[in-house]
Structures are given as C-alpha cells and as structure tokens.
Amino acid sequence: MGRPVISLLTDFGARDPSAGILHGVILGIAPDASIVDISHEVRKFAIRDGALLLWCALPYLPVGVHVAVVDPGVGTERRPVAIRTARGDLLVGPDNGLLMGGAARLGGPTAAHLLTASEYRLPVVSTSFHGRDIFAPAAAHLAMGVEVERLGPTIDPASLVASPIPEPEVADAILRTSAVYVDTFGNVKIAATRQDLERAVGPLAAGDRLAVVIDGAEPIDIPWRATFGEAAAGALLLYEDSYGRVCLAANQRDAAGRLGLVEDTSVEVRRA
Amino acid sequence: MGRPVISLLTDFGARDPSAGILHGVILGIAPDASIVDISHEVRKFAIRDGALLLWCALPYLPVGVHVAVVDPGVGTERRPVAIRTARGDLLVGPDNGLLMGGAARLGGPTAAHLLTASEYRLPVVSTSFHGRDIFAPAAAHLAMGVEVERLGPTIDPASLVASPIPEPEVADAILRTSAVYVDTFGNVKIAATRQDLERAVGPLAAGDRLAVVIDGAEPIDIPWRATFGEAAAGALLLYEDSYGRVCLAANQRDAAGRLGLVEDTSVEVRRA
C-alpha cells in the first residue's frame, strides 16, 4: 500500500487560510496522505466551473479521494455526499452537481452515501465551513481505509443533483452552444467536444474554415487548427483542446478579451 | 514518529519563487517534512492580517513547526524568534507581533528563543530574505528534532511584541470596533467574537435585528443569522463565522465592495 492520494478543488481563494486548513485537518487524520491541489481559485460559487475542472483533471490523477467544495448552499438542506466511481475513486463534497462531471469521467457513480456519522466529522460543525468540518475529515478517514458505508446511509446515485455542464445542440449543420470556461490564457472552452462539432459539420481537418457566431453578432471566419503553431501569433483558431473539447483561442493572445467572450455567451459554429 | 508538519504563512505572493524556495530549503534539511501552505498571499507588510490568519488556522493544523514571515523590519534590529506554545508547537518568525495571535490560540507562549546560532542558518544570510536564510532552516532543524535551546538564547516571552489584533470596546449596549479582515468572498471580519457582541447587546438569536454604523454613516439594519441559507441571495447578514468571530456578509455577494468596507473602517453594532 502506497501513500493515499487526496485531491482538493475549491473556490476558497489562495489568500484566505481555508485551503491550508483543509491540508491541516487531513494531515491530522491521514498523516501520510499526498494532497494534490487541483485549484482553489474556482470562480466564487461557480458550481459549473468547478464541475468542468474536475471533468478535465480527475482522469489524470491517481485513484484516490477527491474533495470538491463550491458550495453556495452550505448550511441549507443540500446533502453532504461521498460518491464511489467505477474506477475506484471516492468523490466527496456537496450534492449540488459539482461532483458529477468528474464522476462521469471516472466511469460513473456506482454508489453514494450521505456524510452524517458524527465520528467522522470534526467535533464542532459550523454552518459555513463544511469543507473543514465535514468534507476534509471524511476524505481523510476514507483515505485511511474507513469503509464509506460507515460515514452514513446509502442513497440512490440517481437521486444526486445532475451535472451543470450543458450539452450542445446539433441541428441543420450547426452546433449551437455557449462558452463554458475561459482559462487563464484567455482560451475559451465551448460546451462541445470535437465529436459534437463533427456530428454537426462533418470530419474536421486542419485549415477548414468555420463560421462562428458569438452572441448573435456577424459570423467570424475562424480556421480549424491541429496546433497553435499553425496559426500566426495573434491569429484566431478553433481547436480540440488537450481534453477533447472545442476551444476558441488566439495564438499567444487573450481571445476571450478580444472577442468579448465570457462564460455563458452563446456560440454557434457552422462551416464557412 | 510520523512525518513532521511544517506550515508556512507569508506575504511573498504566488508569482515570485520565494515560497517555493522555502519548500526547497526545508526539504534539503528535513526531507520527510509535510509542508502546509496556509497562505502566501497575505497583504504585503500587513502583520495584522497575517496574525489573524494564523489565529484562524493554527488550531486546525497538527502540532508542528509554524513559520510566518510578514516582515517589514527585515534587516533591522527586530529579533528573529522561535516561540514554544502550551500545545507543543513551535512558532518561527520575526518578533513583530505576527506570531502572537496564533500562539494565544495554541495555549499561549511557554518559552521563547532568539534564532542566532549560525549552524542552524544558511551559510550566507542576506539582509532581505530571512525567510530563506534564517526562518526556514530553523524550522526544518526543529522539525528534525534539534532542541530549540540550541538555536539561540532564551528570552522572556513577556518581552515579545504584542499581537496587533485589536480588542473591541463594549459600552452602553454598543460594540465599537473596526473591520480587521476582508476575505476573498468579500465577507468582513470585525474585531470581535460572538461573545464580545453578546456582552454588548445580550444573547443573539437568528433574526434579531441589529443596527450597524459603518464609518460614522447612517445605521444600517442588518439581521443576525445562524446560516447563510436564512438570507436571500444578496441580502446582508451578521453571523458568527466558523472561527467564532463576528462577520458582516451578503449571501453569495461581495459585502465589502457593496458597503465600501476595507480593513480599519470603524464599525459599531447595537440592537436596532
């Protein structure tokens, strides 16, 4: 048995001590855990951003316990859960859809449990920091080998709140979707995989010209590229990102800023 | 004996390599240390912010060695110190008040030492990066089991610079205090615990109406809440945060931005 891996994704921000406190709570219970910080800079309360980042990241992490906390409903009726996946991971966090994109990428949920057993929480549970009081301790105990069944009653995976990551609409040789994530380079992920886009417009090859309608404006002619290097510095491109999703970018520039694209802006793509 | 825990809190910023260098220096001396980053984004030179974050975080970390560096006086006469606490931790950093809030939460200082022994510093000590040259090596040697007495002469804990975290004034059914920390959500910690506020206005229950005077302006009527969920999205609330401190917030919004609250703005609270 090697060291257990526990990953963390939150919207806590790097300045506040909250993420470090999760590390502290975990190491107090599971001193040998390897902790991976996926991100603590998820947009505040943006469950969908968090879900998408888990979707991207989890397949590249070792089998382990993955804690995610983007939790506008903390202190309300929303359920604290642990979800087992087909790959063998356990996902821990609020039942608000946040965990579902990642679970799908790990083979889907095979079981789910509420996190209600007080012996696997901190002695005092606050109303506003369940990451510290419920989720981190649960993850650490799971990493130490506690059976998930002991943390609380089983629930039907079908009852879990669905993933907030939207599916694109494919119709009349047009892909209709929206921007779902603007990364720190200004590259824009739209809610579609390359497969989705090819279902709409047919097989894509480097250099194919596509017409992109952003927020209902005039179409922009943007080429499909296999690599950034095929585009001149500053030139726009559509490409399959390293996760298989369709992205809009400008080589070595901030495409989102240039095109006025933010999360939820509508985007349509057809052949030019 | 498990792996020793060393925590770090600085105002070095995530872009510069300084925090990573602390990790490197520590691992060169204590290869098996578990390093917890509490924050490296403390406001530049804001000793009080750092002190407050340690106050929040340290009770949730395992017993260990805790390094903090917010050090506008680096290269002056201010003393480099290690403080032993009643809980068994060692706090390492400049003697400028930074360590005292955290020490108080770990049972208070029971001993203090100067960090003067050259064999526990890097071979060359710069005038501007004592985190790297003095504090990180000291912490790593302490984590490896070196007795704190060997790092330098004992000093009287009563001679240490006091904590910069202000105490509130309770008088005439009014709590007079100020904002001490605006977190990354825009929630505002005021310099008071729930106990302080209840000494002023009596026992608090969810829904109690309080009058809050910010920077001498007209009072604002803000309810006391037990959970964020009791407030509508965007509504203001006063609540006991997960550390027992009184906070001013707006559910899922940036209260500090909306109310023009920054650190040190005066805040008075009485019953409405």
Added chain:
Amino acid sequence: MGRPVISLLTDFGARDPSAGILHGVILGIAPDASIVDISHEVRKFAIRDGALLLWCALPYLPVGVHVAVVDPGVGTERRPVAIRTARGDLLVGPDNGLLMGGAARLGGPTAAHLLTASEYRLPVVSTSFHGRDIFAPAAAHLAMGVEVERLGPTIDPASLVASPIPEPEVADAILRTSAVYVDTFGNVKIAATRQDLERAVGPLAAGDRLAVVIDGAEPIDIPWRATFGEAAAGALLLYEDSYGRVCLAANQRDAAGRLGLVEDTSVEVRRA
C-alpha cells in the same frame, strides 16, 4: 535513498487545473516524490521571466528533477529536452532557453537528451499540453531512477537555445541595462549583478549616491543601501538583492508603480 524531489515552474496560472494535473501525473508514476511548486504564475509566455526565476530558485532546492514549462512553441518544431547539470540535477522542459539560466547556476549543462521515447510519455500526446503528456511523465520516470539515456537520443548541449537573460553593458563608468523582473512587492530587478555594477562604478558602500536614468528621462538620485531598514518608509534605494542582483526598490512601497518601470524599460546607473 530518500524521497526524490521534483520541482515545477509554469505559466499555467493557479485557477486552471493544469498545475494540479502535473502533480497527479507525477504521483501516478512516482508516488513518493516530494513536489515543490516554484511558481505557476509566471507571466504568460514570458520565457525570460521563467528563466530568471529558475536562476534564483534552483540553487536553494535539493538536487532533483526540475520541470519548467513556459512554452509558446508547444506543438511546433521546438525540442522537448532533459538537461543534466554538473550539480547532478536534471532539468526538463522545452528547448527555448527557459532552462538555461537555472542550468548555469547548477554548474552548467553536462549532457542533454531529447524526450522522444514513447514509453516515457502518456499514451496520447496532445498538441497543446506537453507539460502533462511529455514533461511531467519524463520527470517522474527520471525521479524513479530511469536513466536519462533511455528517454531519447543525446544532443549536443552547445546546440541548446541560449538563455534569454540579458547581460549588462559596462562602459565609461556607466552600467547600461534594463529592468528584467518586477516582483510582487514592486521591487525591480535590473539585468546586472552587484559585481557588474561595481565593474562600472567601483566598490559600493551603503549611502553612496547613484544617478539612475530610467527610459532616457532625467537622472534620479538614489542611494545604495545595505538594508531596507536604512531607508525611510517610501524612500527609494538601490541594493543587492538576496540573489546578488541589483534591485531598485522603495522601502515598503511599490517602486515599479511609482517609477513607471516595467520589464524591458532601459535603466542606466552611474555615480551621482
């Protein structure tokens, strides 16, 4: 044999999951690695910034494998390489100059290899995320003891792209150079060491008055200081930073903002 150390420096940003994914890929191959994050907030595409930060940081890290990814040429012909240094480290990243400042500080390159062997890459190599698909797996395998020769053919270290860190010009008792890095405090590193400056103006002592010409404007009289503490709060100073480089700063203030200094602004220094 202790735990191997792997350091990471990228321009991926803390919000995106890319840096966490590198951790995940590494731990999947080298579960016992100690991973040190030097920075993931290098200015986007700024190879020189990354090179300078490695120059600063690597001497303070244990001998290990150091991965750096600032890679505007990802997906083009630029070569993926591992460089062995005289100190015994291995530096892994794109052959674009990024690794060369750090290599020089570790005794210089003694050998170099292409990273072409598919068994030490992820099964699918994308066109835009070689950090994940090539560099992190290479580093993890090297940390596990795989001989660098097995990762790909040897290349001549003299063929590697040179360091982008400029050298100053010393002439007529004037040092002519430029700003190379503005740190998060607003301190400005210029492209010169103390030795460079002393070759131009002779031996320096605290209090010596220097005339600094920024971007061709009127000279500003700025004293040389041994410590920040010698300068009043807010006062400008020139000093030898903790890496031996010449810096322009304002005690506890943002000198770069005040003087309008950004990377590449020309700076000349002579005696006043």
